[in-house]
Amino acid sequence: MKRIISLSILILVCGLSYSQENCDKFKTGEFQNIENGILKAKIQRNDSIQTEQYGEKKITLKIIWIDDCSYRLKFLDGNEAFWKSRPKDMQTPDLIVKITNVNGNKYTQESKFDINNDFVYKSEITKIE
Numbered sequence: 001m002k003r004i005i006s007l008s009i010l011i012l013v014c015g016l017s018y019s020q021e022n023c024d025k026f027k028t029g030e031f032q033n034i035e036n037g038i039l040k041a042k043i044q045r046n047d048s049i050q051t052e053q054y055g056e057k058k059i060t061l062k063i064i065w066i067d068d069c070s071y072r073l074k075f076l077d078g079n080e081a082f083w084k085s086r087p088k089d090m091q092t093p094d095l096i097v098k099i100t101n102v103n104g105n106k107y108t109q110e111s112k113f114d115i116n117n118d119f120v121y122k123s124e125i126t127k128i129e
Helices: 002-026 080-085
Strands: 029-035 038-045 049-054 057-067 070-077 095-103 106-113 116-127
Touching: 002 095, 002 116
Parallel strands: none
Antiparallel strands: 029 038, 029 116, 038 049, 049 057, 057 070, 070 095, 095 106, 106 116
């Protein structure tokens, strides 16, 4: 029984460290957000700023890496319709993104607002450069 538990822990630790290493290559570059096979956004990311282009709309976000596979996005500029729809005294939510799977130059992600855990957005991101 002790061998099974030890082996399970070893496999889990090795799997986590492997996935953490694979996420590192997605910290900078150009990406496409694919949702249900449809291009939703083009993303440009450097070490501290991420810009997202949705057709004519452009959003600028500050990116703060929590660890190699998760990060926080703080809205800086863009999507005026969203900002106008919110009460002025309401806190602007940050988006917490977790990379859940890496496959070559693609990863799947789950995103949640930090103040509302009911909303979960899932998509596939492809690194193009």
